[in-house]
Amino acid sequence: MTIIYLPSLTELLFQAERQKGRLLTRQEVEAIRDGAIRVSIPEPIARYLEPACGGADIDPLLCWESWSRLRSAEPGHTGG
Numbered sequence: 001m002t003i004i005y006l007p008s009l010t011e012l013l014f015q016a017e018r019q020k021g022r023l024l025t026r027q028e029v030e031a032i033r034d035g036a037i038r039v040s041i042p043e044p045i046a047r048y049l050e051p052a053c054g055g056a057d058i059d060p061l062l063c064w065e066s067w068s069r070l071r072s073a074e075p076g077h078t079g080g
Contacts, residue, residue: 001040001041001042002040002041002042002046003038003040003060004038004049005033005036005037005038005057005060006037006038006039009033009057009060009067010057010058010070012032013029013032013058016032023071024067026064029064029067030063030064033060033063058070
């Protein structure tokens, strides 16, 4: 079984940044992760759903690190 977030952590974090109008802090990223809806599903189903969900989500166990890498790869990123 694997855990997925609904909506994805990536989408939740991008949405939070758009609403705040600035980059999120580590504490904000972790709070969003901790408060997000998640479900446990069989791993083959999660892999099957990845393309429809925009690809693999960020790693919740390394949420801040994964988010920081993703943000630094985004066009127009100015720090963080």
